[in-house]
Amino acid sequence: DGGITQSPKYLFRKEGQNVTLSCEQNLNHDAMYWYRQDPGQGLRLIYYSQIVNDFQKGDIAEGYSVSREKKESFPLTVTSAQKNPTAFYLCASSYEGSGGYTFGSGTRLTVV
Amino acid sequence: DQQVKQNSPSLSVQEGRISILNCDYTNSMFDYFLWYKKYPAEGPTFLISISSIKDKNEDGRFTVFLNKSAKHLSLHIVPSQPGDSAVYFCAASDWGTGTASKLTFGTGTRLQVTL
Numbered sequence: 001d002g003g004i005t006q007s008p009k010y011l012f013r014k015e016g017q018n019v020t021l022s023c024e025q026n027l028n029h030d031a032m033y034w035y036r037q038d039p040g041q042g043l044r045l046i047y048y049s050q051i052v053n054d055f056q057k058g059d060i061a062e063g064y065s066v067s068r069e070k071k072e073s074f075p076l077t078v079t080s081a082q083k084n085p086t087a088f089y090l091c092a093s094s095y096e097g098s099g100g101y102t103f104g105s106g107t108r109l110t111v112v
Numbered sequence: 113d114q115q116v117k118q119n120s121p122s123l124s125v126q127e128g129r130i131s132i133l134n135c136d137y138t139n140s141m142f143d144y145f146l147w148y149k150k151y152p153a154e155g156p157t158f159l160i161s162i163s164s165i166k167d168k169n170e171d172g173r174f175t176v177f178l179n180k181s182a183k184h185l186s187l188h189i190v191p192s193q194p195g196d197s198a199v200y201f202c203a204a205s206d207w208g209t210g211t212a213s214k215l216t217f218g219t220g221t222r223l224q225v226t227l
Contacts, residue, residue: 042219090155103155
């Protein structure tokens with residue numbers, strides 16, 4: 001079955017450490033996205049990529065980095081520069097030009 | 113600047129009655145609108161969408177209405193069922209410009225359907 005997989009589901013990080021969240025899709029979608037969900041703030045766009053080896057900053061890119069070396073993969077690194085990294089992170093993908101997204105099941109990151 | 117707004121953070125409706133969730137937007141370039149449903153600790157799932165060339169789209173118990181002049185859309189669920197209890201996100205994009213289908217989401221409305 002085609003889908004989008006995020007791992008791990010729960011992640012704990014010590015302050016000052018970088019951590020990478022995985023996102024893999026086998027839907028042959030061109031575009032991939034990272035969103036962050038915080039209580040009362042909905043979903044906010046961190047980064048997105050329309051094609052391999054290209055990506056753009058979203059609304060809250062500071063403290064994050066991404067890569068898109070393969071069509072299937074769009075990992076997100078939360079760096080130590082991100083001041084408030086504890087959140088629920090969602091990865092999504094879509095056909096270029098299509099209207100809707102397919103979302104992964106999310107990764108909950110907690111800084112301890 | 114919140115371009116997509118859901119002003120009601122929560123809504124409680126009795127089973128069998130109609131649920132109406134509202135969404136307002138400010139960007140006149142938005143021409144495609146979607147509703148997503150989300151359960152806790154899960155990713156959102158697509159529910160229904162509408163293009164700006166229409167003012168209504170229906171799928172089973174779910175109907176979305178679009179009022180372009182008011183920059184307002186609403187999701188009607190009838191009859192409401194306990195399994196509809198979730199957070200509903202409104203989303204919008206400027207799909208017609210041919211650029212990336214980047215969605216802008218609202219803050220969500222938590223719907224609780226009571227017995």
